[in-house]
Amino acid sequence: RKEVEQDPGPFNVPEGATVAFNCTYSNSASQSFFWYRQDCRKEPKLLMSVYSSGNEDGRFTAQLNRASQYISLLIRDSKLSDSATYLCVVGGFKTIFGAGTRLFVKA
């Protein structure tokens, strides 16, 4: 089993839709959690950290469920510019990236 697992997608959604991604992790001792975004042929960049209490940044909401060992990302009112690969990241002794979920937002 991989340390961090994500549904690779792709998710194809129309503009304005709400889309949610989940990510599971295997190490219960993991300390920190993030979502990164990667555009085609570019480097990954931090989208948002994920806190135990959940957090929101504009149209993006991240949640952490330690008991079930998963994190989620919700994107509301999808824009064309949201099309990218979203990487779940779990930090502990090592920082491990999931393989990513591809999102395509269509006009």
Next chain:
Amino acid sequence: DARVTQTPRHKVTEMGQEVTMRCQPILGHNTVFWYRQTMMQGLELLAYFRNRAPLDDSGMPKDRFSAEMPDATLATLKIQPSEPRDSAVYFCASGLVPDGRSGMNTEAFFGQGTRLTVV
């Protein structure tokens, strides 16, 4: 504007040749990662340095790969001899982990990557 710098950006080499990739982390960062990304495997962690000391390189094929930090401003990843299956994008990332913490809890900043093709 502080950023992680990787060189070269692109490298095409013949099987059997040595490849050296370089990374300049952001000044003041104490943690450096090397990742490899392919379509099939996604981002794989190869090596991880804290304060220039290697903490984990279990993701790296030891027989042909080596990673070092000769000083705080330079990290290197070498492949010798290179093979076609090494073709990938190699990313370096740096970050700052507070003293007393074991893992990364702040943003990891990535370089633009080295796209390696071994023919």
